Every structure is written in C-alpha cells, then in structure tokens.
Amino acid sequence: MIMQKPDVAAFFDRRTSSVQYVVSDPETGACAIIDPVLDFDEKSGSIATESADVILDYVAARQLHIQWILDTHPHADHFSAAAYLKDKTGAPTAIGEHVVDVQKLWRDTYNLPDFPTDGSQWNHLFSDGEAFCVGNIKATVLFSPGHTLASVTYCIGDCAFVHDTMFMPDSGTARADFPGGSAKSLWSSMQRILSLPDDTRIFVGHDYQPGGREPQWESTVHLQRATNIHLSRCASVSEFVTLREARDKTLPMPKLILHALQININGGRLPEPESNGQRYLRFPLNALGKVAWG
Numbered sequence: 001m002i003m004q005k006p007d008v009a010a011f012f013d014r015r016t017s018s019v020q021y022v023v024s025d026p027e028t029g030a031c032a033i034i035d036p037v038l039d040f041d042e043k044s045g046s047i048a049t050e051s052a053d054v055i056l057d058y059v060a061a062r063q064l065h066i067q068w069i070l071d072t073h074p075h076a077d078h079f080s081a082a083a084y085l086k087d088k089t090g091a092p093t094a095i096g097e098h099v100v101d102v103q104k105l106w107r108d109t110y111n112l113p114d115f116p117t118d119g120s121q122w123n124h125l126f127s128d129g130e131a132f133c134v135g136n137i138k139a140t141v142l143f144s145p146g147h148t149l150a151s152v153t154y155c156i157g158d159c160a161f162v163h164d165t166m167f168m169p170d171s172g173t174a175r176a177d178f179p180g181g182s183a184k185s186l187w188s189s190m191q192r193i194l195s196l197p198d199d200t201r202i203f204v205g206h207d208y209q210p211g212g213r214e215p216q217w218e219s220t221v222h223l224q225r226a227t228n229i230h231l232s233r234c235a236s237v238s239e240f241v242t243l244r245e246a247r248d249k250t251l252p253m254p255k256l257i258l259h260a261l262q263i264n265i266n267g268g269r270l271p272e273p274e275s276n277g278q279r280y281l282r283f284p285l286n287a288l289g290k291v292a293w294g
Contacts, residue, residue: 003157003158003197003199003200004136004137004138004157004158005157005158006023006024006025006026006134006137006156006157006158006159007023007024007025007026008021008022008023008024008159008201008203008218009021009022009023009024009058010203010217010218011051011054011055011058012207012215012217013037013039013051013078014215015039015078016037016077016078016206016256017077017206017207017208017209017215018035018037018075018077018078018205018206019035019203019204019205019206019207019215019217020033020034020035020036020037020051020055021033021034021035021161021203022034022055022058022059022064023134023156023159023161024062024064024134024135025134025135025136025137027135027136028065028135028136029062029063029064029065029135030064030065030067030133030134030135030136031059031064031065031066031067031134031135032066032067032068032069032070032134032139032154032156033055033059033066033068033069033070033085033091034070034071034072034154034161035070035071035072035075035080035161035163035205036051036052036055036069036080036081036082036084036085037051037052037078037079037080037081038051038052038078038079038080038081038084038263038268039051039052039079040078040079040256040259040260042255042256042259045281047079047270049081049084051081052081052084052085052088055085056085056088056089066085066089066091067091067133067134067135068091068092068093068094068132068134069082069085069086069089069091069092069093069094070093070094070095070154071093071094071095071264071268072095072096072151072152072153072154072161072162072163072164072205073095073096073099073102073147073148073150073151073152073163073164074095074099074102074103074106074148074150074261074264074265075260075264076148076178076253076254076256076257076260076261076264077206077254077255077256077257077260078256078260079256079259079260079263079264079268080263080264080267080268081268082122082267082268083266083267083268083269083270084268086123092123092124093122093123093124093267093268094122094123094124094125094126095119095122095125095126095150095152095267096125096126096127096128096141096143096150096151096152097119097125097126097127098143098145098149098150099119099122099125099150099265100117100118100119100125101149101150101180102148102149102150102180102265103115103116103117103118103119103265104117105149105179105180106179106261106262106265107265109179109261109284109287110261110262110282110284111282111284112262112282115265115266121265121266121267121269122267126141126152127141127143128141128142128143128152129141129142129143134156134157137156137157138157139154139155139156139157140155141153141154141155142155142160142189142192142193143189144162144165144189144192144193145182145185145186145189146165146174146176146181146182146183146184146185146186146187146188146189146190147163147164147165147174147175147176147178147181147186148164148178148180148181149180149181151163151164151165151189153165153189153192153193155196155200158197158199158200158201159200159201159202159203160193160196160200160201160202160203160221161203161205162193162202162203162204162205163204163205163206164205164206165186165189165190165193166190166193166202166204166224166228166231167204167206167207167208168204168207168216168217168219169219169223169224169227169228169229170210170211170227170229171207171208171210171229172228172229172230172231173186173190173228173230173231173244174186175244175247175248175251176244176245176248177245177248177249177251178257179288183240183241183244183245183248184237184241186240186244187234187237187240187241187244188237190231193221193224194221194224194225194231196221197221198220198221198222198225199220199221199222200220200221201218201219201220202218202219202220202221202223202224203217203218204217204218204219230243230244249292250292251292252291252292252293252294253288253291253292253294255294257288258283258284258287258288259281259283262281262282263281
C-alpha cells in the first residue's frame with residue numbers, strides 16, 4: 001500500500017532544543033501544528049510569542065488552513081503555545097486522553113485542589129487507535145507511554161511524530177524517570193512505533209546536537225531500528241530497562257520542568273492574574289525527591 005505523503009515543515013527552537021512542526025496536505029492546504037512552543041525566559045520571567053508567530057507567518061504565506069493544534073504530551077521543558085494559537089486562529093486543540101492522569105499527578109504536586117482534571121482544557125482528547133484526518137490525509141493516534149503517562153504518537157500519512165519517545169539515532173531514546181514515567185512502557189511504545197513500515201518518516205521532538213552537529217529531526221523506522229544507539233544495543237526489554245534507568249539516574253531534571261508543567265496541564269494557558277493584575281507561577285520545593293543536580 002502506498003502511504004500518503006504530507007508536507008512537513010520543522011521549526012527548531014534553540015532555547016529548548018525543541019522541534020515544532022506544521023504538517024500539511026498539499027492537495028487541500030489543510031494542516032496541523034504539532035508541539036508549538038511559547039517562549040519563556042526563566043531569568044526574567046518574560047513570556048513571548050516569537051516561535052509561535054513564525055509558525056503563523058509560515059501558515060499565512062502558504063495560505064494553509066489550520067485544522068488541528070496538537071500536543072504529543074504535557075511537556076516538561078517548554079511551555080505549550082496551543083492556547084495562544086487557538087486564541088489567534090480559532091483552530092481546535094487536542095492531546096491524548098491520558099492527559100487526565102498527568103493532570104491528577106501534577107495537581108497534587110502543585111497543591112491545586114480545584115484544578116479540573118478532566119482534560120476539558122482541550123477541545124478533543126484522542127484515544128489509542130483513533131483515526132482523524134489532516135485534509136485528505138489519513139491519520140492515527142498511537143498511545144505511547146513511558147516518557148510520560150500521556151504521550152502519544154501522531155501517525156499522519158507516511159509520518160510518525162514521536163516527540164520524546166525516541167530521538168535521532170545518534171542520541172538514543174528519551175528519559176523515563178519523570179513522575180509517571182516507565183522504561184518498560186517506553187520500550188513497548190517504541191516497539192509499536194518500530195512495527196510501522198520501514199520507510200515511515202520519524203520526526204522527533206528534540207535534538208540536543210551531539211558532538212555539536214547541526215540540528216536534525218527526521219529519520220526512518222529502518223534507520224531507528226538499525227542504528228539507534230540505545231535500541232541497537234538492547235535485544236530485550238530487560239536490557240533496555242537496565243540501560244535506561246542507569247542513564248536516567250545521572251541526568252538532572254529539565255530546568256523548566258516545574259515552571260512548565262503547571263502551564264501545560266492547563267492546555268498552555270497562563271495562570272489567571274491575581275488581585276494586583278500580575279500572573280504568578282507556583283514553584284514547589286523538593287517536590288521531585290532526590291534527583292541529580294545539574
């Protein structure tokens with residue numbers, strides 16, 4: 001079977017090493033935005049929309065119609081621009097349905113007893129195996145837990161947007177030590193992704209440029225299976241769990257994890273202004289237990 005081939009534009013955010021995507025149907029001009037970044041400077045507490053506005057400029061220049069604004073999971077290293085883009089365009093937002101499990105976990109961490117944990121912050125919650133379309137291009141959602149409880153892969157035509165499940169082959173796989181993470185689940189999720197056709201294009205959500213090379217974000221199922229530095233070294237789930245857990249113990253937490261999760265479990269919405277008109281982030285101390293320091 002010949003798989004449909006969407007156009008994919010990638011936007012690399014050097015501040016967070018994140019990759020944002022616009023995937024579009026060349027026939028209809030419909031598109032989906034995947035994992036957009038809302039700019040945040042932790043030193044000054046400043047918010048900006050330059051990264052998201054570049055995406056809007058791209059969409060406008062090509063006269064594309066935004067059909068979906070998608071997040072693969074609640075991110076721990078950048079703020080989601082989903083709410084900003086929805087306000088600017090009216091396009092619906094969506095994420096995997098297990099986001100409710102992440103919301104419940106982090107609601108308690110932030111001590112937000114009145115925070116709704118039903119996923120109502122998004123227009124749609126995708127279930128595992130659910131089908132949708134980008135224009136005339138068929139798409140499917142694969143539940144891909146391990147990095148988080150809620151991670152999903154968007155399979156759109158011949159593309160799989162895997163975000164933090166795996167990286168480029170020379171970088172390996174994602175950490176699985178966040179609250180709710182599991183190296184065993186991550187292995188199972190990667191096996192599902194690697195069962196896709198060999199020529200499926202894999203698009204990752206981060207690139208940390210090992211060796212100082214230029215950013216990269218596209219590979220294939222075949223290349224990942226054959227050359228991924230973690231997957232090619234592990235013949236079994238037990239070998240992978242041992243490798244992944246040993247590596248995770250050495251990694252400091254992302255510098256924005258406590259800043260970002262309170263925004264991202266809320267669909268990218270910023271906290272409401274308080275009585276003085278100012279917005280505030282909550283920052284729980286020692287909430288993540290004993291972790292490596294960066």
